[in-house]
Amino acid sequence: MELNxxxxxxxxxxxxxxVRYLEEVKDMLLCALPGWRVRGEGTMDWFxxxxxxxxxxxxxxxxxxxxSGGEGDADQHPEWRNSALGTKHIGIVVPSLNETLQRLAAAGYTPDHxxxxHPYRKSAYVLAREGLQFEFVEYLSLNLRERNDYALQ
Structure with a gap:
């Protein structure tokens, strides 16, 4: 077998x-990323x-x-700038940030910030209802050195 x-x-x-609102988070992801799909699903006994x-x-x-099964105060949209434990965001590369944000805006989601x-990438952060934040990133260069040059920030 040859590996890519x-x-x-x-x-x-x-x-x-x-998460608490499983369907809403799923719908937001599928709205933002139309090439994605639910590739597996099921139920299980959680310990x-x-x-x-x-x-x-x-x-x-x-x-x-x-x-599913999330509990707590997620509806408070925890401030991502604080030092609390937990996921700050999940980054997803998209082919067009503008098209992604247009689809999300049509579904009622706007960028948090x-x-x-950076000359070779642009991104926007969008919050799901429960405060889970996604960063959608569009790279403006195929050159990995340019994309990953942190001195340009």
Missing amino acids: QDLAQAYVEHAHVT GKRTIRWLHVGTEHSYIALQ WGGA
């Missing part, structure tokens, strides 16, 4: 996130405490693992 050269390198395959529902939303190579100024 890109896949020979380490990369993030998935992020696992517990004898309850039955939870799970979804894997993404592509054949990477996905966001969403799990914009990414820093």
